[in-house]
Amino acid sequence: MDVLLCFYRRLHRLKVTAKEAIVVLTVWCFIHGTRPEKGGAHINGYHAGPTGFRWFTYDELKKATRNFSEEIGRGSGGIVYKAVLSDCRVAAVKRLNEANQGENEFLAEVSTIGNLNHMNLIDMWGYCAEGKHRLLIYEFMEHGSLAENLSSPTELDWSKRFEIVLGSARGLAYLHEECLEWVLHCDVKPQNILLDSTYQPKVADFGLSKVLKRKGLNNSSFSRIRGTRGYMAPEWVYNMPITSKVDVYSYGIVLLELVTGRSPTGGGLANIEGGDENESKRLTSWVRERKRTEVPTRTWIKEIVDPRLTGEYDIRMVEVLVALALQCVEEDRDARPTMSQAVEMLLRYGDEDEDEMIAA
Numbered sequence: 001m002d003v004l005l006c007f008y009r010r011l012h013r014l015k016v017t018a019k020e021a022i023v024v025l026t027v028w029c030f031i032h033g034t035r036p037e038k039g040g041a042h043i044n045g046y047h048a049g050p051t052g053f054r055w056f057t058y059d060e061l062k063k064a065t066r067n068f069s070e071e072i073g074r075g076s077g078g079i080v081y082k083a084v085l086s087d088c089r090v091a092a093v094k095r096l097n098e099a100n101q102g103e104n105e106f107l108a109e110v111s112t113i114g115n116l117n118h119m120n121l122i123d124m125w126g127y128c129a130e131g132k133h134r135l136l137i138y139e140f141m142e143h144g145s146l147a148e149n150l151s152s153p154t155e156l157d158w159s160k161r162f163e164i165v166l167g168s169a170r171g172l173a174y175l176h177e178e179c180l181e182w183v184l185h186c187d188v189k190p191q192n193i194l195l196d197s198t199y200q201p202k203v204a205d206f207g208l209s210k211v212l213k214r215k216g217l218n219n220s221s222f223s224r225i226r227g228t229r230g231y232m233a234p235e236w237v238y239n240m241p242i243t244s245k246v247d248v249y250s251y252g253i254v255l256l257e258l259v260t261g262r263s264p265t266g267g268g269l270a271n272i273e274g275g276d277e278n279e280s281k282r283l284t285s286w287v288r289e290r291k292r293t294e295v296p297t298r299t300w301i302k303e304i305v306d307p308r309l310t311g312e313y314d315i316r317m318v319e320v321l322v323a324l325a326l327q328c329v330e331e332d333r334d335a336r337p338t339m340s341q342a343v344e345m346l347l348r349y350g351d352e353d354e355d356e357m358i359a360a
Contacts, residue, residue, distance in 0.1 A: 188251050
């Protein structure tokens with residue numbers, strides 16, 4: 001229906017009569033309903049590849065992105081562009097960096113990602129595997145990334161921050177424990193947590209080259225996946241076996257950033273003690289020190305909380321988030337919770353808070 005409405009509006013702008021519109025629409029439906037395929041079947045007139053997703057040509061995406069002119073994000077895996085598809089849907093197109101990966105291997109991994117389905121994971125709509133080009137097409141998130149919102153003067157209030165914390169944990173718990181394959185994100189950071197029109201979080205940039213069977217792994221399996229400076233777990237540095245606990249560590253750093261408003265890689269840490277430590281350790285050491293020295297009076301909370309919130313926050317919520325964050329960033333990975341345990345801890349807080357509101 002949205003496609004037909006969009007098509008009608010285009011015809012209306014061209015001042016096409018009703019009879020002419022019917023003729024044009026009939027021809028359009030015939031053409032798009034009988035479009036030749038490439039190794040896949042038709043689904044609602046779309047070109048469906050062997051993965052079950054829509055298969056896009058490179059020229060289609062080049063046109064949809066206006067020659068890749070509007071960049072909306074970038075990371076180690078590639079650059080993301082805003083696009084308007086032929087059916088008028090707004091999308092995000094990720095152009096992957098050139099790799100030695102063959103088409104069959106790429107399609108197999110795309111198919112695996114297609115089996116992942118969770119409200120807190122970004123939805124993938126299609127892909128392009130044409131020559132050396134490898135592109136992924138995702139739903140577009142109206143409110144951008146968590147990183148953009150944290151750096152904006154119009155800060156997120158505490159209720160939104162808690163929902164982002166909980167939703168992100170749920171998405172990661174699904175990847176780690178609830179899907180058939182063992183999926184490690186390996187690059188959890190605010191840039192990879194996207195917010196929809198209601199500020200519900202969706203974890204993005206997961207999947208490719210990180211989908212593995214549930215078995216013991218060593219660092220050699222992840223030679224090209226090391227995350228982002230400031231959010232990386234110690235296992236990467238010390239060449240230890242890589243498990244889901246590397247994502248837990250990164251999630252803990254994101255929690256501290258949400259609470260304090262300080263990025264582990266930004267200028268906000270310039271005056272924090274421990275300049276010889278790496279970024280994440282400086283942030284965690286600073287929070288631990290403030291909490292340790294001023295626990296009886298709770299003044300540490302006021303010292304570490306993002307000042308842009310001007311005192312409008314729930315003190316008990318801060319305590320819960322900080323406690324969880326510090327558990328997640330323990331040097332000993334065995335001391336860190338799993339993501340499902342993190343979800344349980346957050347839900348307990350939410351239930352207790354709701355009970356108090358009812359009693360009041």
